Amino acid sequence: MTQKDFLVKIKKELCKYSNIPKGLCDYILEATKKDAQEHLLPVILKEKERKVVFERTDNLFKRACNITKSSPLKLLKGLDFHSKDTSLGRIDAVFAELRTIIYLNGLNLYDITPLQAKQNEKCADFIATGGSDRYVIEVFCKISQSLPQTADELKKDLEANKIIIDHSTYEDDLFQYFINISKVKKIQLDNTSKKHKCNKKIMVMVLNDLNILGLLTYYECLEILEKISTELDWGNNYYFGIVTGVTTLGIDIVEDVIYPGIR
Numbered sequence: 506m507t508q509k510d511f512l513v514k515i516k517k518e519l520c521k522y523s524n525i526p527k528g529l530c531d532y533i534l535e536a537t538k539k540d541a542q543e544h545l546l547p548v549i550l551k552e553k554e555r556k557v558v559f560e561r562t563d564n565l566f567k568r569a570c571n572i573t574k575s576s577p578l579k580l581l582k583g584l585d586f587h588s589k590d591t592s593l594g595r596i597d598a599v600f601a602e603l604r605t606i607i608y609l610n611g612l613n614l615y616d617i618t619p620l621q622a623k624q625n626e627k628c629a630d631f632i633a634t635g636g637s638d639r640y641v642i643e644v645f646c647k648i649s650q651s652l653p654q655t656a657d658e659l660k661k662d663l664e665a666n667k668i669i670i671d672h673s674t675y676e677d678d679l680f681q682y683f684i685n686i687s688k689v690k691k692i693q694l695d696n697t698s699k700k701h702k703c704n705k706k707i708m709v710m711v712l713n714d715l716n717i718l719g720l721l722t723y724y725e726c727l728e729i730l731e732k733i734s735t736e737l738d739w740g741n742n743y744y745f746g747i748v749t750g751v752t753t754l755g756i757d758i759v760e761d762v763i764y765p766g767i768r
Contacts, residue, residue, distance in 0.1 A: 512538060518555070522563040524570065526577035529562070531588035532596065562600075569606040573617055583619035594648055601646040601711035601748070602630060608709065608748045608761050609633055614640060620697065629697035635767060641703040643694045645686050646711045647679070675717050680729050683710050683745070684736060691739070707763070709746040721749075723762060730764035741765075 512534055519530045566577045573580060584602050586595075602619070609617050614633040622628045631642040687708050694706050712721075721729075730745045737743070746763040 508538070515555075518559065522559055524563045524566040524577050525559065526566065526581045528578065528581045528586060528588045529599070532586070532591065535588060536591045536596070565600065565603050565607075569603045572606055572610045573619075580619070583621060585619075585621050594646065597646045597648045597713055598644075601713065602644055604711055604748050605631065605642065605644045605709055608746065609640075609642065609707075611761065612763060612767050614767075627693040627696075628700075629694050632697075632701050632703060635705075638705045639701065639703040640705045640707055641694060641698045641701060642707045642709060643690045643697075644709045644711060645690065646713055647682060648713050675720065676725065676729060679712075679717065679721075680732055680736075683708075683729070683733050686710070687733070687737060687745075705742050705744065707744040707746060709748055711748040726762040727764060730762060734764055 515537060516530070516534060519525060519533065566580070570577055570580055575583070581599070584599055586599055606617055609631065612635070614635045616632075616634040618632050620628050620630060620632060629641045629643040631640075631644070633640045633642060690708065694708065697703070698706055726747045726749075730747060733745050734743070744763055744765065744767065746761065748761045
């Protein structure tokens with residue numbers, strides 16, 4: 506099958522999923538055409554895996570759209586997504602934000618609104634409401650350092666010890682990664698908070714690193730977040746979260762975590 510025939514086949518398959526917006530369809534076709542180095546391509550190239558990914562993507566958009574009361578196209582635009590941008594990690598960022606919408610809804614927050622950054626101006630990703638409080642939310646994604654295999658291939662490699670995880674350091678590495686990114690992101694979180702008159706701030710890491718997913722328990726995540734809160738010492742109005750849930754590749758992980766708890 507030529508690349509042109511393959512792209513036509515992918516396009517026909519994508520048309521079956523009403524909740525996957527055209528912009529994302531265009532991105533998938535563009536990334537496939539360019540052989541971009543991003544995490545979905547290894548599974549898109551395999552028909553069985555591709556079907557699972559498309560079904561999960563369709564469901565993810567459907568859930569996020571129901572929560573935000575938005576159409577898939579409008580929501581994708583609100584997430585500052587550009588179909589021509591096929592740089593590594595861009596698609597992970599979109600899925601991270603969609604999963605964060607579901608995460609925030611699970612925390613009983615509502616009126617969850619994506620924020621589009623203006624030219625030459627950085628801002629946080631969402632604002633939301635909870636009771637009498639207004640929240641601003643900044644999201645970042647922790648992805649694998651190298652391109653993963655499919656979920657089944659990854660599991661086999663883990664079982665065969667082809668992937669070696671340093672259990673003595675991965676919690677510390679995750680802690681330090683969260684700390685470093687949070688320090689960089691704090692200023693845009695604070696600036697957005699002032700602009701939208703928010704009194705609560707949440708820093709969320711979406712954990713999509715297949716090298717460590719499944720190794721952390723809920724309580725280990727909670728301990729890491731407590732350490733992060735103590736280390737940063739930003740005050741009582743800052744919250745820190747880890748989103749895991751179900752990855753696009755279909756690996757089920759522990760439930761999502763936040764510290765301190767939102768009442």
